[in-house]
Amino acid sequence: MDSSPPRTPFMWRFMLVLARIVVAPLCRLRVSGTVPAELRGRPLILAANHVSPFDPIVMTAACHKARIAPRILATGGIFDAPIAGAAMRAAGHIRVDRNTAHVADALPAAAQALRDGAMVLVYPEGRIGLDPWMWPERGKTGVARMAALAGAPVLPVAQWGAHAVLPYETPKRLLPSLLRALRRRPVVHVRFGDAPVDLTGVTGTAGAQAMQATRLIMDGIHDTLAALRPGEMETPHHIDRTRPPDLSRVRPRRPAGNPISRP
Template sequence: MPRRRIGFWYRFAAVLCKPPLVVLIKRDWRGMENIPAEGGFITAVNHNSHVDPFAYAHYQYNTGRVPRFLAKAGLFRKGFVGAAMRGTGQIPVYRESTDALSAFRAAIDAVERGECVAFYPEGTLTRDPDGWPMTGKTGAARVALQTKCPVIPVAQWGANELLPPYAKKPDILPRKTHHVLAGPPVDLSAFYDREMSPDLLKEATEVIMAAVTALLEEIRGEKAPETPYDPRQVRIEQRRRTAAQEKTQETAQAQTRAHAQGTAQVQAQREEGQGT
């Protein structure tokens, strides 16, 4: 299937974004040969900075296969940004609504048209204290298994040194290097033609995230934690600790009240004895 032309809006966005990116960050880009020249595919990319969508888009733009990102629906509604998001073919995500699944349908349609859809499987900036990929959400696996398209794992590092997660100001000097490494397609054939259950999607997602993490290990020259950071489990553990603390506080307060009541009773008895 022929690939889609880059188009006016993507070229215009490149004219605006590439010069500051070239000035701000050096580039160590590898694995471009693994980006398919034709046909639809998915890239699964780790996310560690608000800058990295632009830096990564620059990388993939230079391969000639521009990515279609899934982005919050609010960005599509107004003004220049909305026009650019629509014009570059990005895919709106309607969270917590009846239209939430429309993004996956749109992603499937884009892949079947021969497009590249870029997924951040983590769904948000990593919360791992050392910047490693977290556990992933199942959207990329769902689209991949339904279309049987190639899934290209991509790891990136360096944009987070320019603008760390949740930081408000960039650290411009010294000039940072944006490292990108794209790997060969993830083998998901073991999951094809099976019932698309939550367990199957979870297992396929783990395979995808393991491939992304292995590439980031190669970039960083160190090993990732054996167990990926899981925000859901962390929230459960935080709620458990909070409940335990509240229980301890309630017990302590009850004991304090009981002690006070006992002291008051003893004092009352003494006063009564003195009165007689």
């Protein structure tokens, strides 16, 4: 039986290159860290924070730079668009119909992709985060459940600065935002974590384990992000004033660099 990872569809390879072309005039992309060699070519979940509508394009460009091609869990609305939807399906990405009866369908689809040897990228927050200080929010448990179903490790990924290219309100005032980005070319960072999140100590029922694992995954993303914003630990240098703050999903924060405590 062939255990090699699935072949990357041509459309996804094209989109990876296209993202680098799109990103170049709009920002200065800086990619740090990498996916360790021992995690390549095997099931792996990349769990990233979400700060801007520009994130998926930035992350695609960063993946091309890192020489990886994960399948992405993306909102169903993109799949319904005439051109983008066809491209997403041809690229092999996975649809997530949030706030519908079909939202649970994405979990077994992603777990099967992982069991088939794919790398999968997901935003555990399930939306652009609305933490007032732009730290990761409390995550949804889908990523932890996906990891448990497929037996796949979770590598945290952090991105920072894309909100200076496209603000939360996009597509409203899209043209002024693009013109401003073309003029300023802000620095946008993507950092791949140093190691997978250690989930070996979670205990209890399946639900309790998912909640504990989710907290650890979000802690891992938080620590990876902290390395990208050392002078912005409280208030970001660039403030997206179109972003409505929401305190309902704010996570307790600890000083950066403190070890992750078990729940």
